[in-house]
Amino acid sequence: MLDSKLFIEVRKFVFESLKKKLPLQIVYHNFTHTEEVVNAALEIGQAENISEKDLEVLLLAAWLHDIGFIKNIENHEESSKEIAAKYLKEINYPEELIVKICKIIDATKIPQKPTNLLEKIICDADLYHLGTENFKEKSNLLRSEWEGCNNKTFTDIEWIEQNEIFIRNHTYFTDYAFKKLNNQKTQNWLRVKKDVKKAIAKKAELEEKQRLKKADLERKQEKADRPERGIETMFRVTLKNHIKLSDIADTKANILLSVSAIILSIALSTLFPKLDKPSNYYLIYPTLIFLFITVVTMVFSILSTRPKVTSGKFTKEDVAQKKVNLLFFGNFHKMTLEDFQDGMQEIMKDRDYLYKSLMKDLYFLGLVLEKKYKLLRIAYTIFMVGIIISVVAFVIAFEYMKNG
Missing domain, CATH: 1.20.1270 (Substrate Binding Domain Of Dnak; Chain:A; Domain 2)
Structure with missing residues (x-):
């Protein structure tokens, strides 16, 4: 299906748009992520036995769900829906299906609240990496993106704790994603919890070193205050x-x-x-x-x-x-x-x-x-x-x- 003329043109449109307009600090929500979401949506959609027409709508939503990053970062879903609707109208795609695609895109907003199977599939595809072995690599990219876009630096413990809370509260909605990804997601969560403990211990050790260093400086200052x-x-x-x-x-x-x-x-x-x-x-x-x-x-x-x-x-x-x-x-x-x-x-x-x-x-x-x-x-x-x-x-x- 992805080899059809429609999807070749859509892929080309998304690629050119992100290539020319995507800010440099967007290192996670780029074309690579979009393509991975499309492939994951195709995999889950086929496993869930949805119809060809629904699969087409789903994949179009997957290709266009993050294109709004070229306009803004906050509420990028709204920009994605605007760009998607405009583009699909230009290629004479049915109006009722455009509305459906926009709803599917809107379902990717965090926290995710899908209302039907197609929305559940794209939500699982969008966070597919939570249940893969390259979770840590994707997490590091997302951290770099947030720090670059928000002009804020996260400490290791702050970022790891955010990841731990996010994974703990996350749930795969489709049966296929749950069966395939949940076990690895649990392993990733356990690793993150372990990393949290390490980070807390490291922070405590660093604070102790700083305390000792401060005490040493105070002793030296006290000694310096005394006559030579x-x-x-x-x-x-x-x-x-x-x-x-x-x-x-x-x-x-x-x-x-x-x-x-x-x-x-x-x-x-x-x-x-x-x-x-x-x-x-x-x-x-x-x-x-x-x-x-x-x-x-x-x-x-x-x-x-x-x-x-x-x-x-x-x-x-x-x-x-x-x-x-x-x-x-x-x-x-x-x-x-x-x-x-x-x-x-x-x-x-x-x-x-x-x-x-x-x-x-x-x-x-x-x-x-x-x-x-x-x-x-x-x-x-x-x-x-x-x-x-x-x-x-x-x-x-x-x-x-x-x-x-």
């Missing part, structure tokens, strides 16, 4: 250097104390006994100068090493208001263990408080060092100048004794 390692190293090295300088100052003071103590011991054991004799009166002033300078040097050396401890009395409110530096023992030695632990937790939770405490510790350690080195410098200067004065005094005293 170089700043922490700066505090560590600077505090270490200050403590080392304090140790050096204490060592120098101890050296000066030791030397002064030795000198004082020698002076007291050697010079003082000689001052009892009137003949040694010339040694009194040089000795007193020498002893005075030694004692003053020792006093300044002791002052430079003398520790100072603060009161150590602070309340929780002082800690909450960040008024106290708990990193220095002198500030917490009278606090209870519980108050100290609470205060340290406050410092550890508050980055600004922590680094301000380190700054305070560094600052006040610097002030202590300044005082230490100032007193130590005075002590060394006194010792140096005093030794010179003492030697000069002894020289003058001896010269005075010779000339006197």
